[in-house]
Amino acid sequence: MREIPDWVELLFSLTSLIFAVQLALIFLLSSRYSDPSTNVIPLSPSAKGFKTAAVVPVYGEDENVFERVIAKLTKLFDRVIVVGDGVSEPYRSIALAHGAEFYSVPRSGKRGALEYGVSLLRDEKYVALVDSDTEVPDETYWKSLAVLESGYDALTVRIMYKGDNLTARAQDFLGYYNDVLNRAFARLGKVYVLxxxxxxxxxxxxxxxxxxxxxxxxxxxxxxxxxxxxxxSRAHRAGLRLAYLSSAEAVTYGAGSLITAIKQLLRWTRSGYLYLFLDLVSLNYRRGFLYYIAGVVSVLYPIFGALVTALGLTYPHHHQMLIHLNDPFLWLVREWTKELLAITVGLPNEPRLFVVFVHERFVNNLTLLIAKALKLAADLLTALATLGFVMQVLPKAREDPKGAVVSLGLLGIQGLLSIYSLITLYRVSSWLTRDQEPEKRSE
Structure with a gap:
């Protein structure tokens, strides 16, 4: 009878343990996070003494959403630079009506619009890169400047999602998971992503x-x-001092449909893997050990998890119940069913008595003994870390239980997308320059 190779079981158990250690580290570090804004002197318009600018790339945004964003930004920043990525109206008229500057460049993607906008800076001390659908509260603006004045070179804030549909609410809930991750990185003086x-x-x-x-x-x-x-990646490589403000937020519009949200997750997952590999190849050690642990585990865990699951469904090991402690009942049902089939149709029958396979397949097999011990430790540590995460996001879950449930579904979908992204990563040239169709969103 064909079985799951012992080395596959061992590597999966080892990966599970590393995954559990990573979860525990993230929970512990995030619990010890200290927001940089609590130790700085607040700023006010009269005491600012420097100029600020916002660079806003735009392509296909709903004009009502865009106008609300620009109207707010021009009240906060000394200068607002809007760059149309191959587009002009109605964005040009809206920007000029609110006192912003507008420039149109040939269609080249968000990167080109950002780089062009930054090239137009003059004597501004600080500059914000803002999406055309993201609203910035007054408190976030002043708090960000105060933290930068204390010596930081760049910072990012918590992102909240706006929208009444379940998908947008689920994305907003996922923001709380991301906040835990970002606080953990910030505790180490790093930023997961600006x-x-x-x-x-x-x-x-x-x-x-x-x-x-x-x-x-x-x-x-x-x-x-x-x-x-x-x-x-460039900011870390350059040795910039980075900060994450959990106490400050910017509000963006959530996806209008589940399909749109899935496409976003796929794009983010692919680009995440792409830059993980690029950072590994370039030896960008400044990203920090937690980044690489999380990244490598995010690659290995889906691969070995899918492999063990697939092999387990087709060629189950005698010791499956010992390795997979979470499904002993299903294991027994499967084994008993096979025994009945063996009796009725004459399939090859092997001893299935618990004492026999424990003695022959587990006690005398050091590889399986180690695998079982690692898997047990991983299960226990994962359970404890997960409990800690649940306690942190519980207040939000009580406010929006439906959004919390759907967000768990999105996390499950993201797990599947991780596998798909890894499988199709070799076709990287086919999605590096994705066609960007305007996603019209309304308030």
């Missing part, structure tokens, strides 16, 4: 790291996806 929706930089530092952003190539093709991940 969000593309809203991040603020010291202008001189941004000029240095954004140079050549729109001309970055891989396999001979321009990279369009993952502009925020590219800037994050």
């Amino acid at each position: 969000n593309g929706q809203f991040s603020v930089y010291r202008a001189e530092k941004l000029r240095e790291i954004i140079a050549g952003l729109s001309s970055r190539k891989l396999l001979g093709r321009l990279i369009v996806v993952g502009d925020d991940k590219e800037l994050t």
